[in-house]
Amino acid sequence: MSAVVLGVSAGIAVYKSCELLRLFTESGHDVRVVPTRDALRFVGEPTWAALSGNPVTTEVWESVHEVPHVRIGQNADLVVVAPATADVLARAAHGLANDLLTNTLLTARCPVVFAPAMHTEMWEHPATRANVATLRERGAIVIDPAVGRLTGADTGPGRLPDPPEIFEVCRRVLSARALDLAGRHVVVSAGGTREAIDPVRFIGNRSSGLQGYALARTAVARGAEVTLVSANVALPDPAGAKVVRVESARQLREAVLAAADHADAVVMAAAVADFRPVRQSDTKIKKSSAEPDPIHLVKNPDVLGELGEIRRAGRQPYPRVIVGFAAETDDVLANGRAKLERKGCDLLVVNEVGDNLAFGTPDNAAVVLVAGGESVEIPPVEIPRGPKEDLADVVWDLVAARLA
Numbered sequence: 059m060s061a062v063v064l065g066v067s068a069g070i071a072v073y074k075s076c077e078l079l080r081l082f083t084e085s086g087h088d089v090r091v092v093p094t095r096d097a098l099r100f101v102g103e104p105t106w107a108a109l110s111g112n113p114v115t116t117e118v119w120e121s122v123h124e125v126p127h128v129r130i131g132q133n134a135d136l137v138v139v140a141p142a143t144a145d146v147l148a149r150a151a152h153g154l155a156n157d158l159l160t161n162t163l164l165t166a167r168c169p170v171v172f173a174p175a176m177h178t179e180m181w182e183h184p185a186t187r188a189n190v191a192t193l194r195e196r197g198a199i200v201i202d203p204a205v206g207r208l209t210g211a212d213t214g215p216g217r218l219p220d221p222p223e224i225f226e227v228c229r230r231v232l233s234a235r236a237l238d239l240a241g242r243h244v245v246v247s248a249g250g251t252r253e254a255i256d257p258v259r260f261i262g263n264r265s266s267g268l269q270g271y272a273l274a275r276t277a278v279a280r281g282a283e284v285t286l287v288s289a290n291v292a293l294p295d296p297a298g299a300k301v302v303r304v305e306s307a308r309q310l311r312e313a314v315l316a317a318a319d320h321a322d323a324v325v326m327a328a329a330v331a332d333f334r335p336v337r338q339s340d341t342k343i344k345k346s347s348a349e350p351d352p353i354h355l356v357k358n359p360d361v362l363g364e365l366g367e368i369r370r371a372g373r374q375p376y377p378r379v380i381v382g383f384a385a386e387t388d389d390v391l392a393n394g395r396a397k398l399e400r401k402g403c404d405l406l407v408v409n410e411v412g413d414n415l416a417f418g419t420p421d422n423a424a425v426v427l428v429a430g431g432e433s434v435e436i437p438p439v440e441i442p443r444g445p446k447e448d449l450a451d452v453v454w455d456l457v458a459a460r461l462a
Contacts, residue, residue: 060232062087063130063166065139065159066106067146068096070209071175071218075140076101078221079109085229088112090130092159094146116158130158131165138228139163141175141218144186147200151189169231170198173224173297178214197237199281201227201298219297223275227297230279230447238458240281245317245377246274246299247328247361249289251307255353256339265329267291269383269422272446273325273453274299280454285317289328307331307358314361323379323457326362327407334358366402379460381405381453391425391438398427405429405456407449422446426456 062082066075082089091106095116106114131137139146139159146159150172155161163170172193180186181203190200201224206217218224248270252260271293274286278298286299289310295301302317304310307330318324333355343350362382369380380403386393387410394408406427423443428436439456441449 060087060135061133062089062228063134063137063162064089064091064110065137065142065146065162066091066093066097066101067139067141067143067159068094068099069141069143069175069218070100071141072097072100074218074221076105076109078138078140078224079106081221081225082228083110085225090134092116092130092162094157094159128161128165131162132167134162134166134168136169136171136228136232137162137166138171138173138224140171140173140221140224142172142200143174144176144180144183144189147172147174147186147189147193150198151192169237171224171228171231172198172200173218174200174203174216175218176203176216177208177212178216181216194240194281197240197281199227199231199237199279199298201278202283202300204295204297220294223294223297226275227279230276230451237281238462239277239454242281242322242461243283243285243320244277244457245285245287245314245321245324246270246277247287247289247310247314247324247326247330248274249291250329251289251310251331251358252305253307253331253334253358254338255335256341256343258342261331261334262290263329263331265289267293267328268420269446269449270325270327271296272450273327276447276450276454280458285321287313287317287328289330307334307361311359311361311364315364318365318377321377322461323381324365324377325381325383325453325457326365326403327383329383329385330361331358360401362401362403370402379404379457381407381457384408386410391427394425394427398429403429404460405453407453420446422449424449426453428456 089110090112091110103114149160150163204217204219205215249267250263250265252262254260274284275296277284284299286301289304302313336354336356382403384394384397390410398406408425424441426439430436
């Protein structure tokens, strides 16, 4: 059981933190809620005490014999502040200690996660951006807020991510993985592209996006700035990832190449359609007694190969590490090795796919092929079947080692 401090600051999103608290306690963690004074204007002390089973105070002057302003932070395995207002981010960045929460942040030597929530103008203000950069430089994980409905009729970036997604980041942090991606920008593609035949029909594949989303979520938990290029995925946005939604292979290419500029790593987990119809009908193709016209196909862009070619040609040194995925049904290793050489990537994650394998399942197994120098063959890394987050962590272990 881990000792978790849940810091709560004064924003309308405080009510969501009740669900986050419940997720922690139901998972067996001992949670101490430390609110700011004004946070109690939104949700009162009895609620936090009842849900956590622990006393709640905002003051350093209560139970002074227990030295709470020092002991709470010293004894914590994780401190998470959700919501983290612009005010709390500023006070934490500048080392102020004018209430119990900021004292706890100063004394904590465990991982610290901030989940900001505020209006867009506040989040985008240079002062807030500077405070976030300072906290990240010190090793804190500051999850980028979600985009959506804010207080009143306003919409934009600044919304508190959904509590299950914040909890997932915290769960990965508590798994004792190092923050070895802190300061890195990584790009992950996920899902499956769709190539329109007409306004109703398309050519697609079975990818659910689960593996790509697991890669994005685990990268956030390891401190990375994450851009997730999502192709037709019906999953909640991973907390802290910037999500770019696309539909077709050409849209995915444009989004990945734009995000890959100055990225430290690109992981191409999306299943990109190899072909698209030469022509797309502007209207629905009607069913008739006659046989339909054949659908003529043309090749789609090879995004993974293009990334490797850009780097080989010396046009730019980025991305520093390129990771591809290969879904195979037979001759898995032979086809994988050929693809690794052909695409020019550093790592290739090879999946065997089929009924209840890889696509749409919560678990996965794979072999990671590693590129070596001339006449050098590095042994593959075998990943046994397990949760897709575990596979994602192995991939990031290999990426982090190459970046180091």
